[in-house]
Amino acid sequence: MVREAGGAAMKARAILLNAAAVVVALVTLAPLMWMVAVSFMAPGEAAAFPPPLVPAHPTLDNYRTLFETYGIGRYFANSLLVSSLATGLALLFVVPAGYAFAKLRFRGRDRIFQLLVAALVIPGQIGMLPLFLELKALGLVNSYAGVLVPWLAGIFGIFLVRQYCLAIPTEMLEAARVDGASEGAILRRIVLPTLQPILVALALFVFLGSWNDFMWPLIILSDDRLYTLPVALAALSREHVQDNELMMAGSVVTTLPVLILFLALQRYYMRGLLAGSVKG
Amino acid sequence: MTAETRAGWVFTTPALAAIALFFALPAAASLLLSFTDFDIYALADLGNLRFVGLDNYARLFGNPLFWRAVRNTLWFVVLGVPLTVALSLAAAVLLDARTLRWKPVWRVALFAPYVTTLVATAVVWRYLLHTRYGLVNYALASVGIGPVDWLGSPTASMPAILIFVAWKTFGYNMVIFLAALQTVPQELHEAARIDGAGAWTRFRHVTLPAIAPTVLLVSILSIAGFFQLFAEPYVMTQGGPDQSTVTILYFMYEEGFKWWNLGTGSAVAFLLFVMIFGVTLLQLWFAKRVAPQ
Amino acid sequence: MIARRTLLGAALGAPLAACAPPATAAVRIWAMGNEAAHLPALLAGYDTAHPGAAVSVQALPWTGAHEKLLTGFAGGSLPDVAQIGNTWLAELTALGAVAPLPADAATFTADQFPAVLDTNRIGGRLMALPWYVDTRLQFVRTDLFARAGYDTLPTDWAGWKRALHAVKRAGGDGRYAILLPVNEFEQLLTLALQTGEPLLRDDDTRGNFRSAGFKAALAFYVSLFREGLAPIVSAAQIANVWTEFARGFFAAYISGPWTVADLKARLPADLTGKWATQPMPGPDGPGAAAPGGSSLVVCRTARDPAAAWQLVRHLSTVGVQARFAQLSGDLPARPSAWRAAGLAADPLMAPFGVQLARARAVPKVPEWERIVSEMQIVAEQAVRGSRTIDSAAAEIDARVDRLLEKRRWMVEKDRAA
Numbered sequence: 001m002v003r004e005a006g007g008a009a010m011k012a013r014a015i016l017l018n019a020a021a022v023v024v025a026l027v028t029l030a031p032l033m034w035m036v037a038v039s040f041m042a043p044g045e046a047a048a049f050p051p052p053l054v055p056a057h058p059t060l061d062n063y064r065t066l067f068e069t070y071g072i073g074r075y076f077a078n079s080l081l082v083s084s085l086a087t088g089l090a091l092l093f094v095v096p097a098g099y100a101f102a103k104l105r106f107r108g109r110d111r112i113f114q115l116l117v118a119a120l121v122i123p124g125q126i127g128m129l130p131l132f133l134e135l136k137a138l139g140l141v142n143s144y145a146g147v148l149v150p151w152l153a154g155i156f157g158i159f160l161v162r163q164y165c166l167a168i169p170t171e172m173l174e175a176a177r178v179d180g181a182s183e184g185a186i187l188r189r190i191v192l193p194t195l196q197p198i199l200v201a202l203a204l205f206v207f208l209g210s211w212n213d214f215m216w217p218l219i220i221l222s223d224d225r226l227y228t229l230p231v232a233l234a235a236l237s238r239e240h241v242q243d244n245e246l247m248m249a250g251s252v253v254t255t256l257p258v259l260i261l262f263l264a265l266q267r268y269y270m271r272g273l274l275a276g277s278v279k280g
Numbered sequence: 281m282t283a284e285t286r287a288g289w290v291f292t293t294p295a296l297a298a299i300a301l302f303f304a305l306p307a308a309a310s311l312l313l314s315f316t317d318f319d320i321y322a323l324a325d326l327g328n329l330r331f332v333g334l335d336n337y338a339r340l341f342g343n344p345l346f347w348r349a350v351r352n353t354l355w356f357v358v359l360g361v362p363l364t365v366a367l368s369l370a371a372a373v374l375l376d377a378r379t380l381r382w383k384p385v386w387r388v389a390l391f392a393p394y395v396t397t398l399v400a401t402a403v404v405w406r407y408l409l410h411t412r413y414g415l416v417n418y419a420l421a422s423v424g425i426g427p428v429d430w431l432g433s434p435t436a437s438m439p440a441i442l443i444f445v446a447w448k449t450f451g452y453n454m455v456i457f458l459a460a461l462q463t464v465p466q467e468l469h470e471a472a473r474i475d476g477a478g479a480w481t482r483f484r485h486v487t488l489p490a491i492a493p494t495v496l497l498v499s500i501l502s503i504a505g506f507f508q509l510f511a512e513p514y515v516m517t518q519g520g521p522d523q524s525t526v527t528i529l530y531f532m533y534e535e536g537f538k539w540w541n542l543g544t545g546s547a548v549a550f551l552l553f554v555m556i557f558g559v560t561l562l563q564l565w566f567a568k569r570v571a572p573q
Numbered sequence: 574m575i576a577r578r579t580l581l582g583a584a585l586g587a588p589l590a591a592c593a594p595p596a597t598a599a600v601r602i603w604a605m606g607n608e609a610a611h612l613p614a615l616l617a618g619y620d621t622a623h624p625g626a627a628v629s630v631q632a633l634p635w636t637g638a639h640e641k642l643l644t645g646f647a648g649g650s651l652p653d654v655a656q657i658g659n660t661w662l663a664e665l666t667a668l669g670a671v672a673p674l675p676a677d678a679a680t681f682t683a684d685q686f687p688a689v690l691d692t693n694r695i696g697g698r699l700m701a702l703p704w705y706v707d708t709r710l711q712f713v714r715t716d717l718f719a720r721a722g723y724d725t726l727p728t729d730w731a732g733w734k735r736a737l738h739a740v741k742r743a744g745g746d747g748r749y750a751i752l753l754p755v756n757e758f759e760q761l762l763t764l765a766l767q768t769g770e771p772l773l774r775d776d777d778t779r780g781n782f783r784s785a786g787f788k789a790a791l792a793f794y795v796s797l798f799r800e801g802l803a804p805i806v807s808a809a810q811i812a813n814v815w816t817e818f819a820r821g822f823f824a825a826y827i828s829g830p831w832t833v834a835d836l837k838a839r840l841p842a843d844l845t846g847k848w849a850t851q852p853m854p855g856p857d858g859p860g861a862a863a864p865g866g867s868s869l870v871v872c873r874t875a876r877d878p879a880a881a882w883q884l885v886r887h888l889s890t891v892g893v894q895a896r897f898a899q900l901s902g903d904l905p906a907r908p909s910a911w912r913a914a915g916l917a918a919d920p921l922m923a924p925f926g927v928q929l930a931r932a933r934a935v936p937k938v939p940e941w942e943r944i945v946s947e948m949q950i951v952a953e954q955a956v957r958g959s960r961t962i963d964s965a966a967a968e969i970d971a972r973v974d975r976l977l978e979k980r981r982w983m984v985e986k987d988r989a990a
Contacts, residue, residue: 014379021380024371025389031447032392034415035404047413047813093298096291106288112296119303121560123508125529126549127306129536130313132648134306141648152298183287212397214511219537222641222650224631230399234515237403239606239634242813244407251400262395266388269395273452274459320939321979323647324668328983339975345950411810432810434957518636520756520807522953538640539943540647 032255039063039249046244062249072253074225075232079211080257082144082228086151086210087203094154095199098161099191103173104183113162116155124150125215132219146220147228151210157202160276164198165191201272204265208258229254307553314547320540336547346548348523349531355438356527357506364446364502365495368453373483375454376461387458391451398448402515405444406431409516416443431517434524441512441525449505453498460494461487493567500563507556528552599627600877600884601652603642606635607831608656608705608867611900615893619884626880639942646670653875654884656704656867659692664939666695671870674699675882681889684907689864692934701868702885703906705897707829708862708928709759709853712836716847717744717824726851730793733854737802740824749804752814752823753797755956756807758949759863760827763853764790766933767860773936773944773973778981780973782948783966789856791952791962798956805956815839818848827853829865833921834902850924852931864932866906904929940976947972 034053038046039062041055066072100106101113131149132141140146168191176186192199214230221227227235233250240246262269314336321328340346375386393401408415409430417427430440464487472482488495510533513525519534526534528548536545604612609632616628631652633641639661645651646668657665665671674682678699682690685703693701711726718726721739737750744750753760765772770786773779781787797803804823811817818826819840826832836848853860869888871881887893894910897903904925905911916922935941948969955965 010379017374017377017380020374021386024374025386028390028393028447028451030415031401031404031408032396034408035401038407044813044816046407047816049413049418051413051415051418093295097295100288100291104284104288104291106285109288112292116299119299121504121557122303122307122553123504123556124303125508125510125532126553127303127308127310128532129306129542129545129549130309131302131306132537133542134302134309136648139649142645142650149298149302152295153301153303154295155299155303158295177284183283183290187287187291208395212395212399214399214514215533219644220648222645222648224633225629230397233397233403234399235634235637237406237515238636239632241809242815247403247407251397251403254400255396258395258397259392262392263388266391270387270391270455273455317979319979320643320647320664320668321983324670328979330982343975406809429810432806518756518809520809522755522957522959523950537644540643 032259035248035251035255038245039252041245041248043243043245046248062246063253065246066249066253070232070236070250072229072232072250075227075229076253078226079229082147082217083207083211085144086148087207089148090151090154090157090206091199091203093152094157094202095161095192095195096187098158099165099187099195101158102162102165103168103170103191116158120155120159128216128219135220141220142222142226144226147217150216151206154206156276157206160198160202160272161195163275164195168194197268198272198275200265200268201275204261204269205272208262211258310546310549313542314544314550316543318542318546322542323540332543336544337551340544340547340551345523345526346531349526349528352438352524352526353507353509353528356442356509357503359438360442360445360506361499361502363442364450364453365499367446368450368498369457369495371450371454372457372461373487375458387455390454393448394451396448398511399515401448402444402512405440405447406516409440409443432521434522437517437521437524441509441516444516445506445509445512449502453502456498457491457494460491464490496563496567500559503559504556507552507559528555598625599629600654600880601629601631602654602656602884603631603633603638603645603652604656605633605638605867607834607901608903609633611897614900615888615897619887623883623887626883628884642670649874651872651874653872653877653881655870655872657701657870658942659689659701659703659864659866659868660935660941662693662701662868662870663695663937663941665870666700667939670873671700672873672875672878674702675878678702681886684891684909686864686906686908686929688929688932688934689866689906692864692937693868695937701870702889704867704869704888705894705901705903706864706866706906706929707831707904708865708925708932709763709827709829710862710924710928711851711853712818712826712828712832713849713851714818714821714824714844714847715849717821726854728852728854728859729857730854730860734793734797734800734802737797737825738800741802744821744824748821749823750802751797751825751827752806752811752817753794753803753827754808754811755798755805755953756809756949758945758952759865761791761794761949761952762935762945763827763860763862764794766863766935767853767855769861769933771936773938773977776984777936777938778977778984780944780970780977782969782973788962788966791955791965794952795955795962799958819844830904830922830925831902837902850921852924852928859931861931861933862928863935864929866904868906938977938980940980943976944973947976 037054040058041052042057042059042061045052045056101109135141135146135149140149172190173186176190181189212230214234217228217231218234221231233254236250237247315331315333317330317332371390375383411417411427411429411432414430416430420428428436430436468486469482472486477485508529509527510529513519513527513530517525519526519530529552532545532548532552535541535548602612609630612630620627639658642655642657642661642665651670681702682699686706689703689706693699693703713726717740718736721736721743723736723739727733727736740750765787768786768790770781770784772781772787774781798805814826815836817823818836833850853862855861869885871878871885875881889907891907891910891913894905894907895913898905898910898914898916904916904922905914911917911926917926951960951965951969951972954960955962960968
């Protein structure tokens with residue numbers, strides 16, 4: 001009797017809980033769903049009260065305008081290129097360093113690493129103004145090289161890779177050395193395969209980070225042919241404050257790729273996130 | 281020099297060179313630059329550059345807008361950190377419940393805003409918060425709250441941006457909390473349950489103590505994040521209305537890249553660093569006191 | 574580093590080469606908003622008339638154009654030709670970013686408004702060629718004013734304000750008489766110029782905002798908000814100016830000639846004939862306004878100055894100017910193009926001519942852009958009631974004097990040299 005009542009209460013609570021989760025998820029996703037809905041509306045349709053939630057006559061006109069009049073296809077290609085390069089270069093610079101800081105003995109290794117960890121607290125924006133002047137001197141302003149530069153100096157990536165490499169048994173590396181494998185071969189054949197999950201996570205971090213990056217490309221790129229999506233979108237949205245539906249289409253084009261990428265690789269992403277957040 | 285040592289240097293040099301050249305050097309130069317009046321005239325002709333000692337700092341301290349930016353930023357921190365931490369903790373506890381189904385689905389759904397492009401979602405929220413046609417005011421009207429002029433009144437603009445930031449970032453903290461909640465011993469919960477403790481009591485006396493270090497860590501990360509607000513006000517309000525959303529970084533951007541007062545801008549950057557550094561020291565001190573490990 | 578750069582350059586060029594014309598010989602021009610939108614039409618056939626002369630246009634948003642030009646200068650990435658707001662010329666000249674007009678420019682400096690040409694003369698040299706002129710006046714819903722008992726608008730401040738009150742009363746709650754976005758400096762600047770008091774003093778090295786004239790203008794401006802005639806909103810908050818104008822959310826709006834084309838294109842048909850343009854009222858009779866507009870400059874770093882000037886020359890020919898006016902609604906810089914475009918007979922455009930005749934120039938200092946934006950920031954505080962008129966005036970002067978400190982030093986240095 002008592003137990004049954006308890007069971008019923010438990011059941012009611014479970015239903016409530018699940019309902020709460022649904023509501024919270026809906027509220028969280030509402031802005032994104034609304035963005036998609038409005039992007040299919042006719043110009044001016046969304047500026048009404050009560051705000052319409054579904055397009056009366058779904059149309060692709062906003063997307064057509066974006067691609068034909070505003071050439072958003074180019075910005076999309078630019079973003080894709082910049083993010084791919086940033087990801088490739090960051091991995092190239094960061095992975096060997098992270099491994100070396102974990103597993104290779106050389107003088108000053110730990111001292112340098114401590115310095116790097118201390119530098120993690122320095123926000124990147126501190127050096128932005130001098131960095132601009134420096135790149136100007138190098139002739140890299142208004143070029144993708146200038147946009148990519150901050151991604152080469154990824155201290156956090158080094159930290160993450162090192163964390164992961166510490167788990168690699170040293171005996172394994174030593175055995176390979178005895179067999180006469182060169183250091184480069186060890187990195188390629190033994191270390192990289194074990195690092196795979198964290199490499200995917202790191203690649204994902206850099207790709208999403210550089211795709212979403214705004215302040216630096218905004219400063220360094222003056223030629224609109226080179227704009228990345230966020231910079232182009234911010235410029236467009238300042239010029240077209242009134243064109244709500246068009247802006248939503250632009251937001252969809254900007255946001256959808258990263259969302260899809262995240263959904264496809266979310267397991268790696270979460271794992272990497274948790275590995276990186278265990279800073280002590 | 282052994283092969284291993286050589287490899288150590290070869291592997292680390294590119295990354296260290298990049299860090300030195302594109303991170304350490306500019307950060308150090310920032311301090312030097314802040315003692316000069318490097319501006320647009322100096323860009324045209326270095327003969328127009330003066331060494332001004334601490335003038336930039338003195339002038340900043342006498343500039344009401346700088347204090348406004350500091351005040352705004354501190355408000356963002358003071359209001360935003362508890363809000364986002366509480367939100368994400370609540371969400372984590374909800375998703376941690378044993379009777380909840382499809383946990384991974386909810387986790388991804390709540391995390392999704394975090395990976396969206398800030399500029400794009402800020403544009404979206406600018407419309408959501410529209411005074412007359414926005415979805416947010418529509419929702420408020422349905423519970424009898426009159427239209428709020430979110431982005432137009434100096435008092436509501438900051439909460440507006442806070443709502444946006446909270447929406448965008450709470451999923452990240454939630455995931456970290458979820459991981460921490462996994463480590464809370466179930467038998468403690470069971471014991472408390474048998475003693476007749478209610479859910480709230482169990483949360484306060486069992487869950488919270490177990491995840492206290494994580495709460496601290498998340499708060500620290502959030503504080504650093506709120507200190508670096510820039511794109512949100514840039515896209516949503518351009519610092520307005522009446523400069524109520526000018527943050528320190530936004531102020532630095534305007535000084536440096538809009539008006540090309542690189543000297544003043546660098547001074548702002550350095551002061552921002554000092555603040556974040558101060559907060560970090562506090563964190564270390566706090567961590568030592570609270571969680572001796 | 575260099576090697577990596579060429580590598581990157583090769584990598585970056587490859588995927589884009591397919592969809593971009595080779596940009597080597599093209600003259601690069603930066604233009605803003607509405608003007609940029611119509612440039613391609615004006616340049617149709619340009620490359621056939623001038624073989625080998627391709628043009629690539631980059632559109633900048635007006636709100637970010639000034640910083641973009643400075644960033645371009647700082648980063649050494651300016652285009653060959655740029656449209657600039659006339660008030661920015663002093664600054665770009667001081668930086669040495671723009672080249673003076675060539676010796677043979679007399680052919681295209683004839684047939685211009687003298688007052689506008691004069692604003693482009695810095696230190697005795699002509700640094701830019703006027704492209705279009707503009708000034709601001711009121712756009713009014715004549716039907717709403719008529720409903721409130723005003724078939725014509727008073728031309729002095731006091732009478733004008735009475736008319737606005739009448740419109741507000743007739744419109745009722747939730748509606749206003751006039752829109753003055755609090756983030757735009759132009760409206761207050763117009764009122765301040767009307768008082769005839771110079772805005773800077775001492776060889777333009779100090780602010781003059783504590784003068785009686787400016788205070789009167791500021792007090793009048795603030796009173797329009799305080800008395801409920803204008804909503805306290807920034808431009809970003811008005812979802813759609815045309816829609817709101819059509820709905821009667823406000824009955825008057827101060828803007829430039831480009832708005833004529835916008836309104837024609839966007840207002841619903843039933844409003845045709847229910848709106849008009851009107852010159853600005855002044856303190857005691859018709860008032861002045863700042864001569865606005867844009868000029869074209871050739872940057873000092875232009876790769877091919879001759880080709881750049883050729884393009885500027887093309888854009889300033891009477892035929893192109895007239896066509897430009899029809900497309901964009903901008904007012905041509907050359908009076909003969911006004912006649913060619915039939916603007917003098919256009920009831921919506923003619924008032925701009927009247928207003929231009931009463932134009933009054935603003936100081937030519939590089940810091941001007943920043944001075945007016947600081948002025949507006951403080952004025953907004955006065956509008957919102959967190960400052961009195963006197964304290965706002967004092968604050969603007971304090972900020973302006975701070976901004977002009979470097980200029981004072983440089984003026985001293987030049988005197989010493």
